[in-house]
Amino acid sequence: MSNASLTDQRPPSSLRGATLPKWFAWAVAAGAVLLGLGISFAAGLDSSIQWALIAAVLFVAGSYGISAKVEGRRQAKDRTATSLVWVAFLLAIIPLASLIWTTVKRGVKVLDGYFLTHSMGYVRDTEPGGGIYHAILGTLEQVGIATVIAVPIGVLTAIYLVEYGRGKLAKAVTFFVDVMTGIPSIVAGLFILSLWILILDMGYSGFAGSMALAILMIPVVVRSTEEMLKLVPNELREASLALGVPKWRTIIKVVLPTSIGGITTGIMLAIARIAGETAPVLLLVWVTNLINANPFKDPQASLPMYIYLQFINSGGQGAAYDRAWAAALTLIAFIMILNLVARGIARWKAPKTGR
Amino acid sequence: MDISTQNPTSPPTPQPTEAEAKRAARGATRPGDRIFVGLSRGSGIFVLVLMGAIAAFLTYRASIAISKDEANFFTSFDWNPAGVPPEFGIAVLAFGTVVSSIIAMAIAVPIAVGIALFITHYAPRKLGGTIAFVVDLLAAVPSIVYGLWGVLVLVPHLNGLYGWLDTYLGWTGVFEWSGGPARSLLAVGILLAIMILPIITNVSREVFRQVPRMHEEAALALGATRWEVIRMSVLPFGRSGIISASMLGLGRALGETMAVAMVLSPTFDINASLLDAGGGTFAQNIASKFNEASPMGRDALIASGLVLFVITLLVNGAARMIISRRKEYSGANA
Structure with missing residues (x-):
């Protein structure tokens, strides 16, 4: 006052x-x-x-x-x-x-070296013990195959959009890549289910899940790669073309190496996003308690499905419930580390744009 | 300038042969170039074909199921595709999906815009950067972990809120609670709100960052307070961004599967009260019923998935239409 x-x-x-x-x-x-x-x-x-x-x-x-x-x-x-x-x-x-x-x-209750290196084979839900080795193996294989499918398609599409794309086709691709980003994971799973399992009559396999994960991964890779390619200064391209280097060699030898850091970051973030997807795996890979190292045949475990199965079987308490949380911690740690490393690479290899 | 007048003693420039001229006119036609263009354009076309294939195969399987459906697919309250005759409809699922998503949006959008403003305009610069980073990380937490957390932590904590709503707003019928576990559509809506907070925050933050400094400084120079700066220059500039960010969030909420499947205790019925068990969502229904579904049941689930696909396609398409007016930001990297 x-x-x-x-x-x-x-x-x-x-x-x-x-x-x-x-x-x-x-x-x-x-x-x-x-x-x-x-x-x-x-x-x-x-x-x-x-x-x-x-x-x-x-x-x-x-x-x-x-x-x-x-x-x-x-x-x-x-x-x-x-x-x-x-x-x-x-x-x-x-x-x-x-x-x-x-x-x-x-x-942290049950997360230790034993947990990471043993499978759930012949361990009953109520019993303590067992581990997530088979699930880690499955997740790595499924995500690895999805990456092998999605990265070439995604990077090439981005190159098309940035380096070649003019006109209606490029506009349509841009729009549908954007829309594809929003496809629910369960719909991607249903698509592979109807094509691969119901029509082609294949069984559950890690590969089926990988295809659905690749569908979810492609648009993310395209968008992040596109952003990175746009950051490459035009002077670099022009200098290379002026020396008589063909355009495709310019792209491979000049444009891609300049932006490789950003592209790697984008790919790792995309991997981090699909590694935790449960819905497509539920529809296409199912789950097993045993180690199945072959992603092309029979159900395979994965971390998200392992968490879901242990949670469903536990009724909210007991050994299985603890295992579900320990697997969740492992999954989050894996995804967070991928994120941190990706961002580290982005900072380390950031293209010099002069800004 | 004409070459002949430039220097009469210089040798005449060699005229290109016909073959060379042709090659020059065609531009880059080296085999390497042709292959590379083909590959990259092929990938672009592949993406389009993929979208078409998703629509086509889902429609094909869905048509098998719907043609055998004895009930009205859009209005029936039953889900009994294995019965004789099979009867199923998506009315309950559509209701649950829409209601839970609306609750999620109503809670998440104001808070997310608040956090985005906090990061860009209120927090000290260092703190803002750290928070933005943490929000980025949280966008990566898998939905199954949200589900685990929702069951263990969120649902028990909602009992107090449910009791309060029942006591004071129970007379409306919407907030009536008969005392079961708090695993109803309202709980799902709240969990979805928490899950879509990061993406809405990220996209709106990007938009707020791009408000021209001149606009803000002009407002400040006129003596505006910080809130007036935000209301006069930041929010009008960012409006389309906020709308499309919300729609991207809505797209996520509509298609969210595992967290909903774990938290909701589904009954195949529409209940006027949001607090009592009742309803289900498209994605949740597919995940919970798939395992025990008959071949006919699978096709029925695919039919409901097709509806979800079309809805998310429309929502995301609209969001992209709005966002494409300003090309610089996109939720794909968020």
């Missing part, structure tokens, strides 16, 4: 109105938390979330009220918007942090 009366005495040419000191927000926050705790104690509320909600409401209302009095309505609105943005951020952090925390806490 004293601030407000102070500014009233200032000459009218003053450019700034009254402002609240920087510690104001912290003071209101502390007051709101204390008041929120007090109210929930007084009312006998036992939930840990309720006092936080009360405190948040008190904070927003309190800072709006005081600020509107001292600084004016516009500043008060600004403060409200700031607090709402902060609330949105905190609200989103809670479940995401809880997800990571739960996975790590539950996962």
